[in-house]
Amino acid sequence: MKLKDGFILSRIAGKVVAVPTVGDLDLNMMISLNETGAFLWEKLQNDVSEEELVCALLQEYDVDEATARRSVTAFVFKLKENGIIG
Amino acid sequence: MxxxxxxxxxxxxxxxxxxxxxxxxxxxxxxxxxxxxxxxxxxxxxxxxxxxxxxxxxxxxxxxxxxxxxxxxxxxxxxxxxxxxxxxDTLLFHGSVIAVDGVGYLFTAQSGTGKSTHARLWRELLGDRAVMINDDKPFLRMENGQVIAYGSPWNGKHGLGCNGCVPLRAICILQRGSENVIEEIDASQALAMLIQQSQRPADKSHYPQYMELLDRLSCGTAFYRLACNMDPSAAVVSYEGMSVR
Incomplete structure (x- = not known):
């Protein structure tokens, strides 16, 4: 899976946010990301599997596998729910 | 042509x-x-x-x-x-800018909330000390850590504003309320509103600049949230809340 095109990630007022750059349907949409979210977002710029995301989290952060898996599942679910990954 | x-x-x-x-x-x-x-x-x-x-x-x-x-x-x-x-280094923003004693305040809200009404209450409260810079679409220019608000021809349905500029002290997000209450908020709490109320690039390649300008805007001014009614005392609450720091 991979993020759909048309989002820009940026740091504003100390927060990491993703904003859509195309279309005006979601003109007012802004996705606020925490540190883990921003990390996963960067990974999802390329085509990756959930398994690969879990591995990446485990490499980058000091977390156990169950926690990493839960984070990834929850994050991916939210992105799918909002139509941000295809 | x-x-x-x-x-x-x-x-x-x-x-x-x-x-x-x-x-x-x-x-x-x-x-x-x-x-x-x-x-x-x-x-x-x-x-x-x-x-x-x-x-x-x-x-x-x-x-x-x-x-x-x-x-x-x-x-x-x-x-x-x-x-x-x-x-x-300039954004077009949706809001009313009023200058008092040479210091600018910007009221922003969804259309129909009462920005212009609130700006009018300020003029009634402050008389000649208050100058309307723009009542709808001012330009905001980020300059050496400051935000300068400029008037523009797009000054709302009552045509209030002037070809002038003022350093901006605060952006105030207006909401209707039964009581008048103002609180200072963190720029990050105002972020969704800043994105909503600024003109976004038509050309995708301008997005990095746009986002950087929003960040500079968030650093260059204070932010407040005001719940207000249309009573003249609303202006007293918001003016005192923002002018005395």
Missing amino acids: IEFTIRAAGRSVSITAMYESTERFCKDYVCDAKPDFAVRIEPADIEFERMKSKREDRLEGKRERSFSDAYLETIAVQRKIAEHLFDF
Whole structure:
């Protein structure tokens, strides 16, 4: 899976946010990301599997596998729910 | 076609338009300086504005409004100028800017919340000390860690504003309330509103600049949230809340 095109990630007022750059349907949409979210977002710029995301989290952060898996599942679910990954 | 030059946020813009009414609309901003950049309106730009307005009305569940080509041209000019001004550290913002003793305050809210009404209450409270800079679409220029608010020809349905500028002390997000309460908020709490109320790039390649300008805006001014009614005391609460720091 991979993020759909048309989002820009940026740091504003100390927060990491993703904003859509195309279309005006979601003109007012802004996705606020925490540190883990921003990390996963960067990974999802390329085509990756959930398994690969879990591995990446485990490499980058000091977390156990169950926690990493839960984070990834929850994050991916939210992105799918909002139509941000295809 | 008609051609004229105006001053916008400290820059000179050459405008080539189809309707003379557009030059009249901009009359307070006409200058004869050498242009920093040029915009030109084509029939397709007017059509774009017509379609965009209809689309937005539909999205908001409103009846589709229809506008004259001459009016739509003024909006097209606004959009094109704002697109160029990203290069000059400037955003077009939706709100009312009022200057008091040379210090600027910007009220922003969804249309119909009562920005203009609240700005009027300030003028009634403060009399000659208060000067309207713009009542709808001021330019905000980020300059050495400061935010400077500039008037623009797009000054709302009552035409309130002037061709002047003022350093901005605060952005105040207005909400209706039964009581008048103001609180200072963190810039990050105002972020969704800043994105909503600023003109976003039409050209995707301008997004990095746009986001950087929002960040500079968030650092360059204070932010408040005001719940207010239409009573004159609302102005007392918000003025005292923001002017005494």
